[in-house]
Amino acid sequence: MAGALVAVPITAVAAAAVDGGGPASSAGPAGTDVVSPDGRLDGLDFDGLVRFTWADGSGVHTARLPVQGADGVVRVGGPGGAHGVEWPAGAGPLPSLSGKYHTTEADGPAVAGRPTTALHLSSGSGSSETLALDQATGLVLARAELDPGGAVVRSMEFEALTLRRSHAPGTPVRPSALPTAKAAPARLSSEYSEPSQLANGYQRVRAESVSGGLRVIYSDGVHGLSIFEQPGHLAGARGSSRWVGGEVVTWQAGPTVFTVIGDGPSTDVTAAARSIPQPHQQGLLGRLRSWSREVVDTISGSH
Amino acid sequence: MSGVPPAGGRPGASGADGHLGDGLSSLLDGELSSAEMAAAQRHLDGCSTCADELDEVERTRQLLRGLDPPKPPEGFVPGLLLRHRRLTFFVAAVSMIAGVVAALVFMLISPREDVTPPVNRFERIHATSTPSPDPITEMAPAGVAPSTVP
Structure with missing residues (x-):
């Protein structure tokens, strides 16, 4: 199972951290990723429960959302309805972080019982955020966006996560039924x-x-x-x-x-x-x- | 018929010379009343000049009846049809061009429509289809905000 869930964008995040001069990843998941030729996650699905918090003028709000990853599609449900997106997205590589963000990397806290690597991003605007990446899979297990004053603007954290092998690595997954733009x-x-x-x-x-x-x-x-x-x-x-x-x-x-x-x-x-x-x-x-x-x-x- | 001189040859009533004159044509065309016809017949019985003229007019008419109807000049009918066709095409083309020009002018000078951006729909589109290294956080707003549900 180890390393099987890492997606291309997360690999890019880890690589950018190195580009930005931070210490090398302690977990090093990118080098052992198993990604199918078309870039989809290969062999593993996941289910979880995510706590999402955001702040606005009326205070801090929290919602718990079920999430699911299967066959290269991540879905997020909740009172607002279920939404899905292909992951990794087929839009090509995203811009490198090193052009805008200063990144540092360190051991992170356990999230949903899983060890993480903490990636801290800061930019010239004064805002910053911290991502906790699952050491085994590279999945973002927690994230907190802070304003220049250090207050949390938005945060996400897995409260529970279950990984399961859905098919043998290398087995083609069925085409996504998501609408295309x-x-x-x-x-x-x-x-x-x-x-x-x-x-x-x-x-x-x-x-x-x-x-x-x-x-x-x-x-x-x-x-x-x-x-x-x-x-x-x-x-x-x-x-x-x-x-x-x-x-x-x-x-x-x-x-x-x-x-x-x-x-x-x-x-x-x-x-x-x-x-x-x-x-x-x-x-x-x-x-x-x-x-x-x-x-x-x-x-x-x-x- | 005042134009028919009385029998016996008194000159006068029709022509200035007392002969039937144009009355001969009326007689041949059957335009005289029975009384006028009888008077003309009496005049003819006594007037060899009018009788000869009547014979002449009748022969001429028979001759004309025997002639072929006049034919239009060579190319007259095709030319007429061609001109008709050209005129029809011209009218149709002008009508079509005028219609297209009117549509273009309407389209080009029509004022811009008022736009009210459907912000909720845009937010949902952004949350659910923006490439991101962290799609869960990206999509979460669409999952928690009822206002973003279509």
Whole structure:
């Protein structure tokens, strides 16, 4: 069983820790990982119970959520419904942590009865977080995000974890039944903006079409950030708000309504949103060109 | 018929010279009343000039009836059809172009739609489909926040 659950992204986390000058992993799970050729976890499933805590203006809240990992899909359930995501995600490698974070690594506390390696991440914004990685599998068993003042913003910790072998290593797993995102058009009209990188180390991972617009996904190696772009006029005022998963910023720029959602520190998300270049307001000719391109793309099936 | 001179050849009523004149055509065309016809017949009986003229007019008419109907010049009908076709095509093309131009103008100058970002849906999308080294923490907000459920 040892080492069988390590996923590619966690391997990247461990490697980044070394890149950042921290001591070498005491457990060294990455070198003994068993990962199937398509990158999915091979041979082991898990069930567990996770305690999720978050703080907002009304205080600190806690929820306990069942989690499950099977056949390369991680699912999280709870009152809000069950959600699943392929893991590791098929979007390619995430950005290296070393570009943004200073990382240190040490022996961590036991979580759900399992020994861990603690990975401490800090960035120039003053926020920091600590991840406890299962020494045998590399699974993140606990995580705490702290604001610059050291207060916990969000935390996650396994209270129980059961690993089981579901099939022999090397056995192909069945294809995931999760819905797949629709890729963005190869050529975007000037109403949209998808810079390859944003402030505070966010790098573009991929873009996809969503109802009524475009979503561009970014990552800094740990946190994700989504830009939702909708052509039109923002009904209502621009603004920012916090939700249980992070920060939301909405504003109008040129002919487009932007909504940025990030799960990183509030200051990072705001700075990244400010670094998005404003799309050009199209004249009649530009709109005609965009429309013609859309028609051609639709006819040629490149959408 | 005032235009038919009385029998006996008194000149006058129809032509200035007292002969039937244009009354001959009316007679041949059957346009005279029975009384007028009888008066004309009496005039013809006594007037060789009008009788000869009537014979002449009748012969001419018979001659004309025997002629072939006039034919249009060579290429007249195809030319007419071609012009009709061109006109029809022109009208159709102009109508179509006008329709397309109207649609384009409407599309291009129409004001932008108001957009209210569906923030809850966006939050759920972000939480459940953002590549992350820690998908459990990434997805947990969608699991705990009822407002994120579609």
